[in-house]
Amino acid sequence: MMAAPALRRLLLLTLAIALCAAEPPQQERSVLQAFLAGTPHERVLGWNASTPVCSWVGVTCDAANVTVVALRLPGVGLIGRVPQGTVGRLRGLRVLSLRSNRLFGAIPTDLFSLPELRSLFLQGNLFSGAIPPDVAKLTALEHLALSNNNLSGTIPFAFNSLTGLRSLRLDGNLFSGSLPSISLKDLAIFNVSYNQLNGSIPSSLSHFSPESFAGNPRLCGKPLDRPCEPFFASPAPSPGHQNGGGRGGSLPVSEKKKKLSGAAVAAIAVGAGAAALLALVLLVLCTAASRRRAANGEVRKVPTTSRGLTPPSTASGDLGDLTSSSKEIGAASAAAAAAERSRLVFVGKGAGYSFDLEDLLRASAEVLGKGSVGTSYKAVLEEGVTVVVKRLKEVEAARREFAAHLEALGKVEHRNLLPVRGYYFSKDEKLLVFDYVTTGSLSAMLHGNRGSGRTPMDWDARMRAALSAARGVAHLHTAHSLVHGNVKSSNLLLRPDPDAAALSDYCLHQLFAALTARPNVGGYRAPELVDTRRPTFKSDVYSLGVLFLELLTGKSPASASLDGDGAVDLARWVQSVVREEWTAEVFDVELVQLGESMEEEMVALLQVAMACVATVPDARPDTADVVKMIEEICSGHGRTTTEESEGRGASEEERSRGTPAAGVTP
Known part of the structure; x- marks a missing residue:
């Protein structure tokens, strides 16, 4: 009986020794x-x-x-x-x-x-x-x-x-x-x-x-003592909404009608009389102008090419041909002006959307980013459709010029270009509507998540992004004779299909004054561009070259400095390294860490990039040649892109067709 406790103590001692060891x-x-x-x-x-x-x-x-x-x-x-x-x-x-x-x-x-x-x-x-x-x-x-x-x-x-x-x-x-x-x-x-x-x-x-x-x-918003304002101002309410009717909602308590004094009533009466007199003068001027146009054989029609949705308070229906009758001209002019002020105009395949300006104003919005031409918002409409609204700033183009330019951009369709779907123009607000792309930009992929948990961007994905950007710019140049003017990595939106990355914010520089249009700031601007000069085909090629260098080096051209003193931009830095024959020092360390063995392709793309960022514009290749050179780099190593492998036998028009714009977010 005494042996059992002793044995138990021995076992415990053995276990304690084992745990210590x-x-x-x-x-x-x-x-x-x-x-x-x-x-x-x-x-x-x-x-x-x-x-x-x-x-x-x-x-x-x-x-x-x-x-x-x-x-x-x-x-x-x-x-x-x-x-x-x-x-x-x-x-x-x-x-x-x-x-x-x-x-x-x-x-x-x-x-x-x-x-x-x-x-x-x-x-x-x-x-x-x-x-x-x-x-x-x-x-x-x-x-x-x-x-x-x-x-x-x-x-x-x-x-x-x-x-x-x-x-x-x-x-x-x-x-x-x-x-x-x-x-x-x-x-x-x-x-x-x-x-x-x-x-x-x-x-x-x-x-x-x-x-x-x-x-x-x-x-x-709460809990801060700082109320939120709408992400863009609502247009002036139409006559049908001024008493709180329709869908506009009610006024705050502080702005509700109050009893007016006698002096206020008299002032209102005088003001109303002056307004009526002014309206009469304008009516006479419109009548005289219309009769002159009629005498010259001109007939005015209300444009019907763009699909614009108007609030219920505005006049609807086809205004048709205008006659020389002063009464008809005055009524039609007033209705057309009211409709124009409050119309969200869809262009191109934007007709697939089914919302109007009021739906857009009620949408929940969050800031996606601020660029040189304005601020972009993600707007989620009540029916679940998500779009991007870009609020432009400092637009100099008049209404007619603005509308004509957006109509032209609405006709641009290519898988590597993000299409414009609609616009709104008023004295105080100029808005553009785009499809919402969920995947994010090349800039975010290269820099925003660098080394912080997500798999780095491999070489194959970088090559496909370079080819997508080149094809998008080349289509603008060759098919539409348009200059992009703002090529940069934050404007290249990635998609699940690696060959369908799409450039955004193209050809908007024409809407701004030459002195305020500052395309490609932050390292992408060609050296020949000055404040008073518009971007050109060759300056687009320069910006493409900087984007290629960004893919190769992993460095952001927007950085204040690449050598610590703020004096060298990305293109000049790469040129200096290559000049000293330190070519391997150029390439992104993340590519080395991934074990990429595509040094030959990297050097070949580096040569294309260096040609694109040549100081003399005439020494740079055309975008069509840039596309061919990148395609040769890909095919030279047994790799083809989706467009090459699936596009054989198809026409160029079919291969370059953009994504359809149904009401469903891509």
């Missing part, structure tokens, strides 16, 4: 050593190979000492980039704290593949770049702190996938754009203060304190 696998020890070796640090951490991993400073293992579950190294003087393939390989990691160091670069991509991670604390560093949508993979995450870094881009909607998230701190960064509607039932701490956010605060976040949104002057 337990050690995480060699892979985790190697991963931690690689992390420390690849990250300079000011404090000596004492991670000796002769001591157990679980006893190292900042390392915590599970109860059985078989895996690392926490790595806490706050304020230990870590400097530089977190090496890829190190911390992200600690598959059992639940807590990672690297706060208050001097780590920079993008957030390591492999951190977003840790299935057990519950707390990620990276605040107080110098991390830059965007938060990728792959943050949604951290399904176990409860606490995320990224405050006081240099992170930029938009705040991803993917946070909604983190259903267990309890705290989210993004304050003190450079985030821009609008706030996504984040709705998480357990989210108790939320802070996006001191960023560059704009637009309205979603109702799902309005219960947080005003301090959570402070330092964003362009944010509006």
Whole structure:
């Protein structure tokens, strides 16, 4: 009987010795050593190979000492980039704290593949770049702190996938754009203060304190004491809406009718008399002008080529031919003017849409971006259709010139050009309507998510993007004799079909004054362009060349400097490197990390790009030749694009036909 307790004690002692001797696998020890070796640090951490991993400073293992579950190294003087393939390989990691160091670069991509991670604390560093949508993979995450870094881009909607998230701190960064509607039932701490956010605060976040949104002057709505305004002003209400009738809604209480004094009534009567006199004078002038036109054999018709929808209050029906009768002319002129002021005009295949101006004004909108010609908004209509509305600024073109130009652009159809679907013109507002493309731009793919979780853009995708851009510009030049004038990576919208990337914002420079039309700022502008000169075919070729260099180098031409002193743009920098025969130094390091073995193609595209950015315009090739050269690069290595493989036997018109514009968002 005495042997049983002794045996039990012996077993417990053996188990305790085994637990003390337990050690995480060699892979985790190697991963931690690689992390420390690849990250300079000011404090000596004492991670000796002769001591157990679980006893190292900042390392915590599970109860059985078989895996690392926490790595806490706050304020230990870590400097530089977190090496890829190190911390992200600690598959059992639940807590990672690297706060208050001097780590920079993008957030390591492999951190977003840790299935057990519950707390990620990276605040107080110098991390830059965007938060990728792959943050949604951290399904176990409860606490995320990224405050006081240099992170930029938009705040991803993917946070909604983190259903267990309890705290989210993004304050003190450079985030821009609008706030996504984040709705998480357990989210108790939320802070996006001191960023560059704009637009309205979603109702799902309005219960947080005003301090959570402070330092964003362009944010509006509750809980801030800053009401939101419509994303563009409504046109003046038509007579049928001025008393609150129709679909326009009621006026605020402060603007409702009040009793008028005698003096006010007298002033109104005088004003009405003056207005009636002015209308009579205008009627006489219109009658005289019409009789002169009739005498010269001219007959005026109301244009019917564009599909325009008008509010119910305006006159409807076909006005038909106008006669010389003053009464008919006056009534028709008034009706036509009212309809013109409030009409949303669809062009090209935009007739597939079935909404009007009032539907557009009621749509929920968020800012997509601000460019040199205006601000773009994503507008979601009540029936679920999503379009992009570009609000133009500083337009100099008159109504007739504006309409004629947009009618011409509506006829441009090509798979590599984003078609214009409609426009609105009034004294105070000039709007363009486009299809909404969900995939995003080349600029966002190359720079916004660099090294921060999403797979880098491989060489094949870059070549197809280059070919798509070249084909789009070539179609404008050869088929329509139009100059794009604004070729850049943020205007090349990617699609699921890699050969169907589409250029947007083309040929808009004609709507602006020469002095204010500044195409291709930020490194894309050809050197011969000055403020008073319009873009040309050759300046488009230069911009294409810069875009090719952007694909090759991974560098943004919009950067203030590529060498630290702000003096060298991308084209000049590449020319200087190639001149010194350091060609390999030009190529994007991400392509090297992907293990791409397309050096011959890269060099060939580099040669095309260098020809395109030649200083002398006449030395640059035509866009049709640029397309041929890129196609030869692709076919020379046994690779064909969709257009080449599926387009054999089809006419050029069939191959270049754009996407149809039904009411469904592409």
